[in-house]
Amino acid sequence: MIDLRLTPEQIEIRDAVRDFVNQELKPAAIDPKRLEPFEKPLMTDFLDQLSQMGLRGLGLPEDAGGVGADLLTSCILLEEVAVGDVDLAVVLGETSLLACGMYAAMNDAQRKRWMPKFEGNDRFHLALIARDADTERGWSYYQALPEDDLPVGTPDLSAKRSGKGWVINGLAPFVSNAPVAGLFIVQAKIEGEDGTVTVLLGSDAKGLTVDEELPAFGEGGAHARWGHGAIASVTLDGCKVAEEDVIAADAARRLLHGDLHARRTVQMTAINVGVSRAAYEAAVDYAKMRWQGGRHIVEHQAIGMKLADVAIQLEAARSLALKAAFVADHPDAVSERSVNDLPWHAVARTFAAESLHRATLEAAECFGAMGVMRDMPLQKYVHDTLVMKHSMDADLASPLVVAEAVAGYTR
Amino acid sequence: MDFSLNEEQRHWQMEARKFAEDEIRPISVGRDQIADPKATFDWGIIKRGSELGFRTLAVPKEWGGHEADFVTQALVMAELARGDSSVSKTFSQCWKWSHLIAASCTKEQKERFLTPFMADHGFVLGKGGTEANAGSDNRMPPENDPKAGWKLRAERQGDEWVLNGTKMFIANGSVAKLFFVDARTNPDVGIREGSTMFIIPRDTPGFSIGKVFNKRGWRFYQNGELIFENCRIPHANVMGEVNGGVKARANDKSEFGDIELAANALGICDDAVGMAMAYARNNKRAGKLLIDHQLVQLRLNEMYMLTEALRAFVLRTAWERDRKMPDLGNNVLVMNYSQEVVQRVTRANMEIHGPAGCMMHARVDKLVRDAMVWTHLAGDTVQRVKVVKRLPLTTG
Numbered sequence: 006m007i008d009l010r011l012t013p014e015q016i017e018i019r020d021a022v023r024d025f026v027n028q029e030l031k032p033a034a035i036d037p038k039r040l041e042p043f044e045k046p047l048m049t050d051f052l053d054q055l056s057q058m059g060l061r062g063l064g065l066p067e068d069a070g071g072v073g074a075d076l077l078t079s080c081i082l083l084e085e086v087a088v089g090d091v092d093l094a095v096v097l098g099e100t101s102l103l104a105c106g107m108y109a110a111m112n113d114a115q116r117k118r119w120m121p122k123f124e125g126n127d128r129f130h131l132a133l134i135a136r137d138a139d140t141e142r143g144w145s146y147y148q149a150l151p152e153d154d155l156p157v158g159t160p161d162l163s164a165k166r167s168g169k170g171w172v173i174n175g176l177a178p179f180v181s182n183a184p185v186a187g188l189f190i191v192q193a194k195i196e197g198e199d200g201t202v203t204v205l206l207g208s209d210a211k212g213l214t215v216d217e218e219l220p221a222f223g224e225g226g227a228h229a230r231w232g233h234g235a236i237a238s239v240t241l242d243g244c245k246v247a248e249e250d251v252i253a254a255d256a257a258r259r260l261l262h263g264d265l266h267a268r269r270t271v272q273m274t275a276i277n278v279g280v281s282r283a284a285y286e287a288a289v290d291y292a293k294m295r296w297q298g299g300r301h302i303v304e305h306q307a308i309g310m311k312l313a314d315v316a317i318q319l320e321a322a323r324s325l326a327l328k329a330a331f332v333a334d335h336p337d338a339v340s341e342r343s344v345n346d347l348p349w350h351a352v353a354r355t356f357a358a359e360s361l362h363r364a365t366l367e368a369a370e371c372f373g374a375m376g377v378m379r380d381m382p383l384q385k386y387v388h389d390t391l392v393m394k395h396s397m398d399a400d401l402a403s404p405l406v407v408a409e410a411v412a413g414y415t416r
Numbered sequence: 417m418d419f420s421l422n423e424e425q426r427h428w429q430m431e432a433r434k435f436a437e438d439e440i441r442p443i444s445v446g447r448d449q450i451a452d453p454k455a456t457f458d459w460g461i462i463k464r465g466s467e468l469g470f471r472t473l474a475v476p477k478e479w480g481g482h483e484a485d486f487v488t489q490a491l492v493m494a495e496l497a498r499g500d501s502s503v504s505k506t507f508s509q510c511w512k513w514s515h516l517i518a519a520s521c522t523k524e525q526k527e528r529f530l531t532p533f534m535a536d537h538g539f540v541l542g543k544g545g546t547e548a549n550a551g552s553d554n555r556m557p558p559e560n561d562p563k564a565g566w567k568l569r570a571e572r573q574g575d576e577w578v579l580n581g582t583k584m585f586i587a588n589g590s591v592a593k594l595f596f597v598d599a600r601t602n603p604d605v606g607i608r609e610g611s612t613m614f615i616i617p618r619d620t621p622g623f624s625i626g627k628v629f630n631k632r633g634w635r636f637y638q639n640g641e642l643i644f645e646n647c648r649i650p651h652a653n654v655m656g657e658v659n660g661g662v663k664a665r666a667n668d669k670s671e672f673g674d675i676e677l678a679a680n681a682l683g684i685c686d687d688a689v690g691m692a693m694a695y696a697r698n699n700k701r702a703g704k705l706l707i708d709h710q711l712v713q714l715r716l717n718e719m720y721m722l723t724e725a726l727r728a729f730v731l732r733t734a735w736e737r738d739r740k741m742p743d744l745g746n747n748v749l750v751m752n753y754s755q756e757v758v759q760r761v762t763r764a765n766m767e768i769h770g771p772a773g774c775m776m777h778a779r780v781d782k783l784v785r786d787a788m789v790w791t792h793l794a795g796d797t798v799q800r801v802k803v804v805k806r807l808p809l810t811t812g
Contacts, residue, residue: 229778299561388785
């Protein structure tokens with residue numbers, strides 16, 4: 006059985022988000038006054054409105070105050086948000102993903118203490134500070150993961166026992182959602198031991214400092230900001246954590262080493278589709294309107310070929326994103342042999358990152374010189390898909406994650 | 417066959433390389449990161465380059481220029497672009513229009529315009545064709561629509577012409593002292609038969625600069641809006657004949673404009689290759705130097721292969737122009753090819769560098785942004801389609 010139909014509820018909420026995006030968010034996001042400057046502060050008013058629509062707690066079970074949506078539904082909605090603004094989609098996707106994982110990992114007392122704060126405040130977002138379990142995926146093809154050769158940006162936190170609790174010190178240079186987070190989930194290396202400890206830390210904790218949002222150009226102009234959402238560095242200086250805020254070791258392992266990374270990657274693929282769709286929609290509208298060569302340019306074969314290619318790439322990428330989401334929601338589809346046993350998140354992300362950047366560039370080309378002008382949105386869509394194509398999750402080596410799975414290689 | 421450069425070609429190449437390395441490159445990323453598009457320009461670097469001869473490189477010797485051949489021009493553009501693509505373009509834009517002056521101006525006009533151009537290190541040239549609703553139509557006017565193309569109107573009043581209208585995206589718009597402007601002098605026929613080219617000094621009353629465009633790439637380069645409101649131009653400033661504007665342009669057989677973009681792209685590719693190789697030899701992923709990863713070896717191979725192929729095509733085309741060989745479309749093909757190469761090579765450079773957490777090497781990003789400009793300049797569909805008429809029946 007394969008059924009591509011959405012439920013009436015999925016269509017209803019998708020259309021509600023789509024209407025909000027088209028009528029309110031997108032016009033504000035592509036205002037030349039916002040597009041031209043290098044710095045683009047997070048549009049917090051719109052973030053709050055989308056949170057009120059339930060997008061902050063999409064994945065959270067209904068009895069915990071969330072929407073109880075599966076990953077597939079989350080992807081459908083995040084694509085819609087990304088058509089309007091990529092940064093808001095990334096912030097909401099991260100909070101929703103962490104809310105779901107965190108709720109599962111908390112004990113009852115922790116839920117009682119933290120969940121009302123989350124549910125009661127639309128501006129309460131979540132952030133995770135943890136070493137990625139497999140930062141060198143792809144690059145370490147058929148070899149052991151290096152222990153101490155970690156890529157730039159890896160958080161470096163250490164925890165020291167203090168009575169029944171812990172004291173945490175260190176720096177995490179790039180933390181998604183840090184500027185808007187009410188609660189941090191923090192993993193730190195235990196000093197003098199092999200293990201780690203994972204704790205809950207409120208943003209008001211003493212010793213926790215969230216730096217300014219990552220600027221467009223850093224280190225005296227040597228580097229450009231390269232990421233979406235709201236990113237800042239976080240410093241922990243003698244941060245005391247009570248034992249009651251420590252996440253049980255097995256729950257922490259499930260949270261950080263389960264499918265969190267895969268789910269985030271699938272969400273990012275859907276967001277990537279949304280960015281490219283915005284470019285595509287703009288190109289179709291423009292091609293129908295722009296008159297050159299004695300006709301509307303949509304009537305020229307050369308423009309028709311571009312639009313067709315963009316539409317094809319977009320549909321192919323969306324199909325893979327939704328398939329990857331479906332597999333994450335239904336792992337039994339693999340065990341029952343309905344779906345091949347592949348890292349679908351990597352398949353979808355790798356394909357989408359490459360094909361959607363190309364497609365977005367083609368959409369921009371329909372605009373001629375206006376495609377590169379900063380008061381027009383096309384150059385931003387191209388840049389956003391470029392950032393997604395060259396990210397820690399989708400880079401030169403990322404297809405090798407799929408190759409290892411195909412070859413059956415395990416470490 | 418002989419691929420060697422002569423002494424003069426080598427000399428200019430080395431001069432340009434030194435100037436790019438010592439003076440252009442150090443300001444390149446900083447200028448790119450200035451938010452205000454009007455403020456990215458740096459007169460200092462232009463005047464300094466002019467003192468070294470780069471602004472007037474293409475002007476014939478009888479007018480005091482260097483009369484460098486096309487191979488030299490291509491070499492110099494590539495070297496300057498290795499320092500900064502848009503600084504290189506600011507210089508070569510002057511060569512483009514000095515070719516036009518040499519080909520289409522009268523002796524009297526050359527005296528009036530070339531002489532001050534030669535004397536002033538801050539004298540930069542521009543040309544206005546594009547308008548808001550006239551882009552592709554100017555390059556390939558549709559046969560069934562004589563109204564297509566630029567609309568800027570010029571009407572004769574005695575010994576003067578009165579111009580009204582607006583040009584868009586004009587290169588060197590906010591910095592040039594002299595412009596060549598296409599205007600309609602007969603609105604009832606197509607632009608090939610009904611337009612005239614006017615030579616217009618920047619300080620002419622009724623002529624002003626509007627917006628300076630804010631671009632993703634080539635941020636140093638100034639693209640501006642030219643506004644003409646009852647701007648009066650003496651008849652003596654008509655280039656070529658009345659209603660012969662397109663022909664005046666066509667008299668310039670050098671096809672320099674097409675080689676220009678390809679040679680500039682070559683400089684960007686050389687820069688990207690150098691950056692990628694240095695990075696791959698000095699940085700590790702997963703415990704191994706990048707250059708020891710097959711992934712990176714294959715990308716470096718691709719970068720070198722494409723860059724050397726582009727170099728061969730650029731220099732061969734320049735060499736053909738120097739020998740005035742029949743133009744069988746290579747000028748356009750090399751430009752179209754450069755679009756694909758510059759995109760692929762700058763992207764490969766980004767793949768090899770990769771992101772550093774949530775940061776990207778600023779120059780690596782800049783090269784990709786600069787390369788995007790080629791998608792509508794060098795590789796646009798109109799250029800590709802139009803050249804087919806000139807191609808021979810077979811290759812080789």
